[in-house]
Amino acid sequence: MIRLADAPFDPAAELGRFCAGRTESGAVASFIGIARGEQGQATALELEAYPGFTEAEIARCAEAAAARFSLQDVLIVHRWGRIAPGEPIVLVATASAHRREAFEACDYLMDYLKSRAPFWKKEHGPAGPRWVEPTARDLDDLARWG
Amino acid sequence: MRVLLFGRLGDIAGWRERTLDPAPASLAALKAMLAREDLPLAQALDGPGVQAAVDKRIVRGETTLADSAEVAFLPPMSGG
Numbered sequence: 001m002i003r004l005a006d007a008p009f010d011p012a013a014e015l016g017r018f019c020a021g022r023t024e025s026g027a028v029a030s031f032i033g034i035a036r037g038e039q040g041q042a043t044a045l046e047l048e049a050y051p052g053f054t055e056a057e058i059a060r061c062a063e064a065a066a067a068r069f070s071l072q073d074v075l076i077v078h079r080w081g082r083i084a085p086g087e088p089i090v091l092v093a094t095a096s097a098h099r100r101e102a103f104e105a106c107d108y109l110m111d112y113l114k115s116r117a118p119f120w121k122k123e124h125g126p127a128g129p130r131w132v133e134p135t136a137r138d139l140d141d142l143a144r145w146g
Numbered sequence: 147m148r149v150l151l152f153g154r155l156g157d158i159a160g161w162r163e164r165t166l167d168p169a170p171a172s173l174a175a176l177k178a179m180l181a182r183e184d185l186p187l188a189q190a191l192d193g194p195g196v197q198a199a200v201d202k203r204i205v206r207g208e209t210t211l212a213d214s215a216e217v218a219f220l221p222p223m224s225g226g
Contacts, residue, residue, distance in 0.1 A: 033226050047225070048152055050218060053202040078225060090226050110226055117225035120153030131154045133195075133222045 001074070002059045004049055006081045011091045018075045018093045025072050029102035030093040031110055037085030041125045045089070048120040049080040061112045069105035071096050076109065080119065111141045147211065149176070150218040151187075155196070159187045169213045173198060173205070176217060195222040 011032045019028050035045050062074045073095040083089055090113060094105040115134040122129050147169035156162035170176040181188030190196070198205055199218040211217065 050150070050152060050199075050202075050220070053199060053218070056202065113226040114224060116223060118152075118220065118223050119225035120221065121224045122153075131157075131221075132224055134224050138224070 001076075002055050002062060003077045004051070004055060005077055005079050008087050009077055009079070009091070011077075011088050014075065014077055014091055015093055018073070018095070022072075022095060024097070025095040026097050027099040027102040028093055028095045029099070029106040030091065031106050032088050033090040033110070035083045035085050035087050035089055038125070041127075042085060042123050043126070044085070044124045045083040046122040046124065046129075047080040047083065047089070048122070049078075050118050054080075054118040057116075057118050058113070061116070062109065065094070065105045065109050065112075069094070069096065069101040069108070071101065071105050074105070074109070076113075078113070078117070078119070108145055111138070111145065114138045115142045147176075147213060148216045149180075150216065152218065153221040155187065155190055155219050155221055158190050159184060167213075169215070170211060172208060172210050173200075173217070174208055176211065190221075191219055193221075196220065 015030055036042060058076055062076060066074055071094050075093040077091045079089050092106050092109045094102045096102040115138045121132040123132050147166045149164045149166060151159055151162050170179050177188060177191060197220045199220060200209060201216055
Protein backbone atom coordinates (compact mmCIF):
# COMPACT_ATOMS: atom_id res chain seq x y z
CA MET A 1 0.00 0.00 0.00
CA ILE A 2 1.19 3.49 -0.86
CA ARG A 3 0.04 6.44 1.20
CA LEU A 4 0.95 10.12 1.23
CA ALA A 5 0.48 11.78 4.61
CA ASP A 6 0.09 15.53 5.07
CA ALA A 7 0.42 15.30 8.87
CA PRO A 8 2.77 13.43 11.25
CA PHE A 9 2.24 9.65 11.30
CA ASP A 10 3.15 6.94 13.81
CA PRO A 11 5.59 4.47 12.19
CA ALA A 12 5.24 1.95 15.06
CA ALA A 13 1.47 1.80 14.66
CA GLU A 14 1.80 1.50 10.87
CA LEU A 15 4.32 -1.30 11.25
CA GLY A 16 2.16 -3.08 13.83
CA ARG A 17 -0.75 -3.14 11.38
CA PHE A 18 1.52 -4.26 8.55
CA CYS A 19 2.81 -7.22 10.60
CA ALA A 20 -0.56 -8.28 12.01
CA GLY A 21 -1.88 -11.65 10.86
CA ARG A 22 1.16 -12.63 8.79
CA THR A 23 1.29 -16.36 9.22
CA GLU A 24 3.21 -16.94 5.96
CA SER A 25 5.69 -14.04 5.99
CA GLY A 26 8.91 -15.16 7.58
CA ALA A 27 10.38 -11.66 7.34
CA VAL A 28 9.39 -8.02 7.56
CA ALA A 29 12.14 -5.40 7.07
CA SER A 30 11.51 -1.70 7.58
CA PHE A 31 13.20 1.66 7.26
CA ILE A 32 12.16 4.95 8.84
CA GLY A 33 13.60 8.21 7.48
CA ILE A 34 13.60 11.09 9.98
CA ALA A 35 14.07 14.82 9.25
CA ARG A 36 17.49 15.97 10.48
CA GLY A 37 17.95 19.25 12.31
CA GLU A 38 21.57 19.68 11.08
CA GLN A 39 22.51 21.33 14.41
CA GLY A 40 20.00 24.11 13.92
CA GLN A 41 20.88 24.69 10.25
CA ALA A 42 17.59 23.08 9.13
CA THR A 43 14.51 24.45 10.86
CA ALA A 44 12.04 22.58 8.64
CA LEU A 45 11.72 20.57 5.46
CA GLU A 46 8.99 21.28 2.97
CA LEU A 47 8.08 18.52 0.56
CA GLU A 48 6.02 19.19 -2.50
CA ALA A 49 4.19 16.29 -4.21
CA TYR A 50 2.12 16.00 -7.40
CA PRO A 51 -1.05 14.33 -6.10
CA GLY A 52 -2.12 11.44 -8.30
CA PHE A 53 1.19 11.30 -10.16
CA THR A 54 3.38 10.86 -7.09
CA GLU A 55 1.42 7.89 -5.71
CA ALA A 56 1.18 6.26 -9.15
CA GLU A 57 4.94 6.52 -9.76
CA ILE A 58 5.77 5.10 -6.32
CA ALA A 59 3.26 2.28 -6.85
CA ARG A 60 4.92 1.43 -10.18
CA CYS A 61 8.29 1.13 -8.42
CA ALA A 62 6.81 -0.89 -5.55
CA GLU A 63 5.36 -3.34 -8.08
CA ALA A 64 8.75 -3.68 -9.77
CA ALA A 65 10.38 -4.30 -6.37
CA ALA A 66 7.74 -6.87 -5.46
CA ALA A 67 8.47 -8.81 -8.66
CA ARG A 68 12.26 -8.48 -8.44
CA PHE A 69 12.53 -9.52 -4.78
CA SER A 70 9.57 -11.93 -4.57
CA LEU A 71 7.82 -9.79 -1.97
CA GLN A 72 4.50 -10.70 -0.46
CA ASP A 73 3.64 -7.12 0.45
CA VAL A 74 4.97 -3.55 0.53
CA LEU A 75 4.00 -0.54 2.63
CA ILE A 76 5.23 2.96 1.89
CA VAL A 77 4.02 5.96 3.90
CA HIS A 78 5.57 9.27 2.79
CA ARG A 79 5.02 12.70 4.30
CA TRP A 80 4.59 15.84 2.29
CA GLY A 81 4.08 19.44 3.37
CA ARG A 82 6.06 21.00 6.19
CA ILE A 83 8.08 18.58 8.34
CA ALA A 84 9.88 19.53 11.58
CA PRO A 85 13.25 18.02 12.63
CA GLY A 86 12.69 14.70 14.38
CA GLU A 87 9.48 13.89 12.51
CA PRO A 88 9.38 10.77 10.34
CA ILE A 89 9.43 11.55 6.60
CA VAL A 90 9.10 8.05 5.23
CA LEU A 91 8.36 4.51 6.30
CA VAL A 92 9.13 1.58 3.99
CA ALA A 93 8.20 -1.95 5.06
CA THR A 94 8.63 -5.11 2.98
CA ALA A 95 7.32 -8.60 3.70
CA SER A 96 8.72 -11.79 2.22
CA ALA A 97 9.13 -15.45 3.05
CA HIS A 98 12.85 -15.02 3.90
CA ARG A 99 14.85 -12.13 5.30
CA ARG A 100 17.36 -11.43 2.47
CA GLU A 101 14.68 -10.39 -0.02
CA ALA A 102 12.94 -8.17 2.55
CA PHE A 103 16.21 -6.38 3.48
CA GLU A 104 17.29 -5.87 -0.13
CA ALA A 105 13.89 -4.65 -1.30
CA CYS A 106 13.78 -2.10 1.51
CA ASP A 107 17.23 -0.80 0.52
CA TYR A 108 16.24 -0.71 -3.16
CA LEU A 109 13.00 1.17 -2.48
CA MET A 110 14.78 3.81 -0.39
CA ASP A 111 17.40 4.36 -3.13
CA TYR A 112 14.55 4.84 -5.59
CA LEU A 113 12.64 7.22 -3.31
CA LYS A 114 15.73 9.41 -2.71
CA SER A 115 16.43 10.07 -6.40
CA ARG A 116 13.36 9.20 -8.47
CA ALA A 117 10.15 9.58 -6.48
CA PRO A 118 8.17 12.68 -7.51
CA PHE A 119 8.84 14.93 -4.53
CA TRP A 120 10.58 18.29 -4.41
CA LYS A 121 12.31 19.07 -1.16
CA LYS A 122 13.00 22.53 0.23
CA GLU A 123 15.14 22.92 3.31
CA HIS A 124 14.45 25.95 5.50
CA GLY A 125 17.30 27.28 7.64
CA PRO A 126 18.79 30.48 9.07
CA ALA A 127 20.23 31.36 5.62
CA GLY A 128 16.80 31.05 3.98
CA PRO A 129 15.25 28.26 1.95
CA ARG A 130 17.09 26.08 -0.57
CA TRP A 131 15.92 23.30 -2.90
CA VAL A 132 17.58 19.96 -2.25
CA GLU A 133 18.31 17.72 -5.25
CA PRO A 134 19.74 14.18 -5.25
CA THR A 135 23.43 14.06 -4.31
CA ALA A 136 26.12 12.15 -6.22
CA ARG A 137 25.97 9.61 -3.39
CA ASP A 138 22.20 9.19 -3.89
CA LEU A 139 22.68 8.61 -7.63
CA ASP A 140 25.52 6.11 -7.00
CA ASP A 141 23.28 4.28 -4.53
CA LEU A 142 20.53 3.97 -7.14
CA ALA A 143 22.99 2.85 -9.84
CA ARG A 144 23.96 -0.18 -7.70
CA TRP A 145 20.70 -1.86 -8.73
CA GLY A 146 21.32 -1.71 -12.51
CA MET B 147 -5.01 23.74 -20.52
CA ARG B 148 -3.51 23.63 -17.05
CA VAL B 149 0.20 24.19 -16.63
CA LEU B 150 1.87 23.15 -13.38
CA LEU B 151 5.37 24.01 -12.18
CA PHE B 152 7.05 22.06 -9.38
CA GLY B 153 10.02 22.68 -7.09
CA ARG B 154 12.37 25.51 -7.99
CA LEU B 155 10.55 26.11 -11.30
CA GLY B 156 7.58 27.55 -9.40
CA ASP B 157 9.89 29.89 -7.46
CA ILE B 158 11.57 31.09 -10.66
CA ALA B 159 8.24 31.81 -12.39
CA GLY B 160 6.42 33.19 -9.35
CA TRP B 161 3.45 30.89 -10.05
CA ARG B 162 2.80 27.17 -9.69
CA GLU B 163 -0.40 26.72 -11.66
CA ARG B 164 -1.93 28.52 -14.62
CA THR B 165 -4.80 28.01 -17.02
CA LEU B 166 -4.15 28.83 -20.69
CA ASP B 167 -7.03 29.54 -23.07
CA PRO B 168 -6.48 29.31 -25.99
CA ALA B 169 -4.07 26.45 -25.41
CA PRO B 170 -0.83 25.94 -27.35
CA ALA B 171 -1.08 22.92 -29.67
CA SER B 172 2.27 21.34 -28.81
CA LEU B 173 4.87 21.18 -26.08
CA ALA B 174 7.24 23.25 -28.25
CA ALA B 175 4.53 25.91 -28.74
CA LEU B 176 3.87 26.00 -25.01
CA LYS B 177 7.57 26.44 -24.23
CA ALA B 178 7.88 29.15 -26.90
CA MET B 179 4.92 30.98 -25.39
CA LEU B 180 6.42 30.79 -21.90
CA ALA B 181 9.81 31.93 -23.25
CA ARG B 182 8.26 35.08 -24.72
CA GLU B 183 7.06 36.14 -21.26
CA ASP B 184 9.75 34.74 -18.99
CA LEU B 185 13.24 33.97 -20.28
CA PRO B 186 14.66 32.73 -16.93
CA LEU B 187 11.78 30.23 -16.70
CA ALA B 188 12.34 29.07 -20.30
CA GLN B 189 16.03 28.53 -19.56
CA ALA B 190 15.18 26.59 -16.40
CA LEU B 191 12.70 24.39 -18.32
CA ASP B 192 15.53 23.42 -20.70
CA GLY B 193 17.92 22.85 -17.80
CA PRO B 194 19.42 19.48 -16.80
CA GLY B 195 17.04 16.86 -15.50
CA VAL B 196 13.80 18.77 -16.11
CA GLN B 197 11.06 16.44 -17.37
CA ALA B 198 7.58 17.14 -18.71
CA ALA B 199 4.44 15.16 -17.92
CA VAL B 200 1.23 15.37 -19.92
CA ASP B 201 -1.89 14.19 -18.12
CA LYS B 202 0.34 12.69 -15.40
CA ARG B 203 2.52 10.68 -17.81
CA ILE B 204 6.16 11.52 -18.48
CA VAL B 205 6.74 12.44 -22.11
CA ARG B 206 10.12 12.47 -23.82
CA GLY B 207 10.66 14.75 -26.78
CA GLU B 208 7.98 16.64 -28.64
CA THR B 209 4.25 15.96 -28.40
CA THR B 210 0.98 17.53 -29.46
CA LEU B 211 -1.30 18.80 -26.70
CA ALA B 212 -5.08 18.68 -26.35
CA ASP B 213 -6.91 21.82 -25.17
CA SER B 214 -7.83 19.95 -22.00
CA ALA B 215 -4.28 18.72 -21.29
CA GLU B 216 -2.58 19.08 -17.92
CA VAL B 217 1.10 19.79 -18.52
CA ALA B 218 3.53 19.58 -15.60
CA PHE B 219 7.21 20.52 -15.59
CA LEU B 220 9.23 18.47 -13.11
CA PRO B 221 12.76 19.38 -12.00
CA PRO B 222 15.03 16.67 -10.49
CA MET B 223 13.09 14.78 -7.85
CA SER B 224 14.16 13.93 -4.33
CA GLY B 225 12.13 12.14 -1.69
CA GLY B 226 12.90 10.21 1.46
